[in-house]
Amino acid sequence: MYKKIPGTRDVLPEEAIWWQKTENLSRSIFALYNYQEVRPPLLEDAGLFNRSLGENTEIVQKQMFLVKNNVDLYALRPEGTASVVRAYIENNCDKTCGLVKWYYLGPMFRLERPQKGRLRQFHHIGCEVIGSSCADLDVEVIALADDLLKGYGISGYETEINTLGCPEDKGKLIELLRVRLGDKLSRLCEDCQRRFTTNPLRILDCKNDDCSAVIAGLDINNQHLCDDCKTHFKQVTAGLDALGVSYEVLPRLVRGLDYYNRTVFEIKHSSLGSQDALGAGGRYNNLVKQLGGPDIGAIGFALGVERLLLVSGQTQKKTPNKLAYIIPLGENARSYSLKLLASLRKAGICCDTDYENRSLKGAMRRANDLAARFVLIIGDDELKNAEITLKDMESGEQRVVKQDSIKAILTT
Ligand code: HAM
Numbered sequence: 001m002y003k004k005i006p007g008t009r010d011v012l013p014e015e016a017i018w019w020q021k022t023e024n025l026s027r028s029i030f031a032l033y034n035y036q037e038v039r040p041p042l043l044e045d046a047g048l049f050n051r052s053l054g055e056n057t058e059i060v061q062k063q064m065f066l067v068k069n070n071v072d073l074y075a076l077r078p079e080g081t082a083s084v085v086r087a088y089i090e091n092n093c094d095k096t097c098g099l100v101k102w103y104y105l106g107p108m109f110r111l112e113r114p115q116k117g118r119l120r121q122f123h124h125i126g127c128e129v130i131g132s133s134c135a136d137l138d139v140e141v142i143a144l145a146d147d148l149l150k151g152y153g154i155s156g157y158e159t160e161i162n163t164l165g166c167p168e169d170k171g172k173l174i175e176l177l178r179v180r181l182g183d184k185l186s187r188l189c190e191d192c193q194r195r196f197t198t199n200p201l202r203i204l205d206c207k208n209d210d211c212s213a214v215i216a217g218l219d220i221n222n223q224h225l226c227d228d229c230k231t232h233f234k235q236v237t238a239g240l241d242a243l244g245v246s247y248e249v250l251p252r253l254v255r256g257l258d259y260y261n262r263t264v265f266e267i268k269h270s271s272l273g274s275q276d277a278l279g280a281g282g283r284y285n286n287l288v289k290q291l292g293g294p295d296i297g298a299i300g301f302a303l304g305v306e307r308l309l310l311v312s313g314q315t316q317k318k319t320p321n322k323l324a325y326i327i328p329l330g331e332n333a334r335s336y337s338l339k340l341l342a343s344l345r346k347a348g349i350c351c352d353t354d355y356e357n358r359s360l361k362g363a364m365r366r367a368n369d370l371a372a373r374f375v376l377i378i379g380d381d382e383l384k385n386a387e388i389t390l391k392d393m394e395s396g397e398q399r400v401v402k403q404d405s406i407k408a409i410l411t412t
Contacts, residue, residue, distance in 0.1 A: 007112065007120030009306070018309065023105055025151050026125050030103040033144050035127055038102040040083035042109075043067065046075035052082040052287055054258025056198040063110040065120075076109035081259070081284065081300055082291075084128045089293035099131035105305075117275035117307050126281075126302030133285055133297030135232050138263045139239030145267060145279060145301050146245050154269070154311055157278055159246060161265040162253035163233040164201075165225045167286060170261060172224035174200050180218050187214050201254040207274065220251050229262060236263055259284040263299065269311050278311065279303035324410055325372035326353040327363040329379035337378060340406075347407045367393065374410060 004010060011019060027037070050060050065076040077083050084102060087093075093100055105125050112118050127144065129137050142159065149157060164170050177200040185193055189208040196203065204215055222230060240247055247265070255264050264282035272278070281301025289295045324344060328337040337353050344351045352370070354363040360377070367375045377389040388406055391398045401409055 005120065007114035007118075009119065009121075015309075018312070019305070022125075022152060022305065022308065022312075026103075026105065026148060029144070029148055029151050030127065033101065033140065035101040035103045035144075038084055038087060038104050038128075039106070040077075040080070040087045040104070042077055042107065043074045044077055044083055044086065046073040048082050048086055048291070049075055049078060052085070052257075052259050052291060053079070054199070057257055059110060059257070063112055065109045065111055078110045079108055079257070080104050080106070080124055080126050080302060081128055081257075081287070084300075085130065085284075085287055085291055085293070085298065088130050089288065089291055094131065094288075094294050094296065097131075099129070101127065101129045103127040115275065117272050117304075117310055119306055123305035124302040125305055125308075126300060128298060128300035130288060130298040131296050133232075133262075133283075135235035136239060137299055138232075138236045138283065139243065139245075141281065141299050141301055142236075142240060142247070142265055143243050143245050145265075145281070145303065148303065149267065149278070149308075152308060152312060154278075154308065156271065157267050157269045157311075158248060159265060159267050160250040160253050161236070161240075161247050161263065162250050163222075163225065163229055163236075163262050164254065164260055164264055164282075165229040166261055169224050169226055169229055170201070173220075176220070176224055177201070177203065177218075180220075181214070184214050187211075199258075202256065204252045204254045205256070215252060222251070232262055255280065255282060259287045259290075261285050265301070267303075269307070271311055272307055275307070277304070278307050321371055321373060322350050323370055323372040324349055324351040324374045324376055325363075325367040325370060326351060326376045326378065327358075327360060327367070328353065329360065329377065332380065332383055333378040336383060340376075340378075340403075344407065344410070347411070349407065349410050376406070 046064060046066055049064060053059050059078045064078060067074040084104065088100060103126065107121050107123050109121050111120060114120060127141065129141060146159065165173065181196060181203065185196060188203065188211050189206065192203045192206050192211050203211060206212065237249065253264055253266060260282040262283040262285060266280040267278045268276045269278050270276060279301055283297065283299040285297040288298055326337045326340060328334040341351055341353055354366060358366060364375065372393055375391040375393060377391065382388055386403045387400050388403055389398065390401050390409065
C-alpha cells in the first residue's frame with residue numbers, strides 16, 4: 001500500500017471546510033486593502049531561487065526540490081516572493097502597472113526534516129507590494145498581516161520587527177559581527193562556525209543554547225544604520241503605533257533569506273513550540289533590480305497556513321447545509337429520483353441520493369450524517385399520486401407535497 005511522502009498532508013473534506021473559509025476570508029481582507037491575486041507557476045528555473053534567496057541560505061543549500069529536465073534544472077518553488085518578482089519583471093508590470101499590490105495562496109516545497117509545523121509541502125497566504133519604498137507600505141503590510149490573523153480569530157501571537165538597514169548598513173552589521181564574534185568562535189555550534197564565514201547574520205537567530213548565550217552578550221544596537229534607514233524605521237514604528245498594531249522591536253531579528261533589507265518582521269505564537277513562526281516578511285528593495293528589473297522598492301510577507309491551522313484548533317464541525325437528500329424506495333422510485341436529482345441540480349438546488357439501496361431507516365441515518373436539511377422520500381404511493389414525502393430535518397416536520405411544487409418549496 002502506498003503511503004504519503006513524509007512531510008506532506010492529506011486535507012480531508014472536514015478540514016477542507018476550514019481551508020475554504022480561511023482562503024475566502026483572506027481574499028476578502030486582501031480586497032479591502034486593494035490587493036489583487038497573482039498565480040505564478042509552482043515550477044521555476046532553479047537559478048531564480050539561488051539568485052534571490054542567496055547561494056548560502058539553508059533553502060538553497062539543502063531544501064530545494066530539484067527537477068532535472070535534460071539541460072534545465074527546475075525547482076518546485078520553496079517560497080513565493082522570487083516567483084512573484086520574476087512574474088512582475090517578465091510581464092513588464094513596471095511599465096504597465098507601476099506599483100502593484102499582489103497576493104497569492106498556494107503550496108510551497110522545502111526538503112526539510114519533517115516535524116510538528118514543519119512540512120515538505122506547506123502553504124502560504126502571502127502578498128508582495130512591488131514598486132515603492134514608502135514606509136507607509138511597511139506599516140500597511142504589517143497591519144494587513146495583523147488584520148488577517150485577527151480575522152481568522154487567532155490571538156496570543158507576537159509581532160517582532162527590526163531593520164537590517166540598506167545593503168551598505170547590512171554590510172557594516174556583518175563586519176561588526178565578525179569583529180565581535182571572532183574570538184568567540186569556539187563557543188558557537190558547528191553550523192554557526194560555518195555561518196561566520198558564509199552568512200554571519202544567521203548566527204543571530206540560531207536556536208542552539210550555547211550560540212544564544214553568546215549572542216545575548218553581544219552589544220548590537222543600531223550603530224550600523226545610516227540616517228535614512230533610521231528615519232525609515234522610525235516612520236514604520238510611528239505608523240504602527242498610530243494604527244494600534246502591537247509589536248516588539250527585536251534588534252537581533254534577522255531573516256533566513258538574503259534578499260531582505262530595511263524592515264523585517266516575524267509573527268510568533270508560543271503554542272507552536274520550536275517552529276513558532278506563524279508568518280514573516282520584510283522589505284527587499286534590491287531584489288527587483290537584481291533580477292533584471294528597475295531599481296524599485298518592494299515589501300511583502302507570507303503566513304504558513306498549516307501553522308495557522310495548528311493554532312486555530314483543528315477542524316470545524318459539520319455545519320448544517322442546504323442539502324436535499326432523496327430516498328427512493330423501490331426500482332420505479334429510483335429511476336424517477338435520478339431525473340429529479342438532475343432537474344433539482346439544474347434549478348441550483350444541492351441534492352444527493354442513497355445509492356446503496358439502504359432501508360428507510362438506514363437512509364435516514366445517512367441523511368443525518370450528511371447534515372441534510374431536507375429528506376425527500378419517494379415510494380410507490382408517492383409515485384402514483386405525483387407526490388413526495390418531505391421531511392424538514394431542522395424542525396422534524398414531515399408532510400406530503402406535490403411533485404411539481406418541490407422546487408419552489410426547496411428554494412424558499
Ligand atoms: P519564510 O519565513 O521562509 O518566508 O516562510 C513564511 C512562513 O511560512 C513561516 O513563518 C512559516 O509559518 C511558514 N513555513 C515556512 N517553512 C515551512 C515549513 N517547512 N512547513 C510549514 N510551514 C512553513 C518566506 O517564505 C518569504 N517569502 C516571506 C516574504 C514574502 N517575505 C517577503 N515577502
